[in-house]
Amino acid sequence: MDAQFWDERYLSRDQLFSGAPNGVLVTEATDLPPGQALDLGCGEGADALWLARRGWQVTGVDISQIALQRAAAAAADLADRVAWTRADLTVAPPPAGAFDLVSAQYFPLVHQPDHAALRGLLAAVAPGGTLLFVGHDPADLPPGQDHGFDPGDYYQPGEVAEFLGHGWTVLIDETRPRTAPAPAGTHHAHDTVLRARRLR
DSSP: OOHHHHHHHHHTOOSSSSSSHHHHHHHHHHHSOEEEEEEEEEEEEEEOOOOOOOOOOEEEEESSSHHOOOOHTTTTGGTTEEEEOOOOTTTTTOOOEEEEEEEEEEEOOOTTTTOHHHHHHEEEEEEEEEEEEEEEEEESSSSSSOOSSGGBOOHHHHHHTTOTTTTTTEEEEEEEOEEEEEEEOOOOOOOEEEEEOOOO
């Protein structure tokens, strides 16, 4: 799932995603006071725009230049509230301690032996800030089929919780029904959700 993969996937359609913010983000971030937010895998920008319209200063990061171009075009009225950045988290970590909210909605973060990318993601959360890491429940995938990828190759929210030390409080670590219908052609009926607060 490199930049070429994602650019080609975005180019395959005029609009790849619904344009609506992810339901878990809306549910979990509505009560947070606005600050600096990092939207990882921001895609065409729906989550970043939702946050910006609620008063957040948002950095939207994606590996696909096509996605970022579409996001910027949709955010012309919010150019002073959103910065779009092309980056690969496995190569360059975000700034440490810089964000009051780090949101990773269905972000395909591949396992690494040293867990460097995951540690960089966690380090980006400022003291007092929130980590929101959301995935599709692998149990929804029909058994015995080749899905073109192995969910076990990627960090799942429950795994991420295991990396949080004494400087964190886990507020939510659960599987719940999706608030929106599954995307066409998928079986994603449930989300796995991790919400945690960094204490120091």
